[in-house]
Amino acid sequence: MPSPARAAAFAAAARTILAVTLAVLLAMAGGALAADAPAGKAGPEKAANASAAGSGDDEDEDDDEDEDEDEDDEDDYEGMPPGDGRDEVFAYCSACHSMKLVTQQGLTRADWAEVLVYMVEEHEMAEIEPEDEKLVLDYLARFYGRDRRARKMGR
Incomplete structure (x- = not known):
């Protein structure tokens, strides 16, 4: 001992x-x-400020650099393609779950609108401002609508 x-x-x-x-x-x-943590995780304001800060007129930029930046940018947004409303979709949806749950869907604009109402009412998602709601629905319908799902399934 x-x-x-x-x-x-x-x-x-x-x-x-x-x-x-x-x-x-x-x-x-x-x-x-x-x-x-993705660069856009802080929400639409941070992403908007970042894009505004980098909006200088540099005519000598190489197109290849732009393509690389788009690929890097998509990585920051879990593969979501660039477009109006992406920041808002990412901010609202990724606050609770992976964007894969969103991006695997193939819903009509009306279906997406119902999903948003359901998420707010049943899962305590933050209320979406009216101007953001239009951007969110437009983005979701454009990139994750029925036609996208049909293309992925070969129809």
Whole structure:
């Protein structure tokens, strides 16, 4: 049986190891969460400000760079194509679930409108401002409408 002094030293060492391990795990988790957070996650305002800041008239920009930026941009939005309303759709929908749940659908504009009402009433989604609602529905119908679903299924 160890002496009381040795047992106390062992307990102190164990607490230190546990504290350091916990600190490292928390730091790793925090870094992973920050790295996984899409640039547009903060909502429509942040994305709008970012696009406004980069709207300078640089005539020497290369088209290849633009294509690369579009691909990177889609990665930030979980594969959602650029278009009016994308920021709003991403902000409202990704607050609760993966965008894959949205992008796998193929609904009419009217069906999307019903889904939005359902999400607000049954799942406590934030109320959508009227001007945002039009952008959201237009975007969803354009990129995730019935015709898109039919094309994916080869019809």
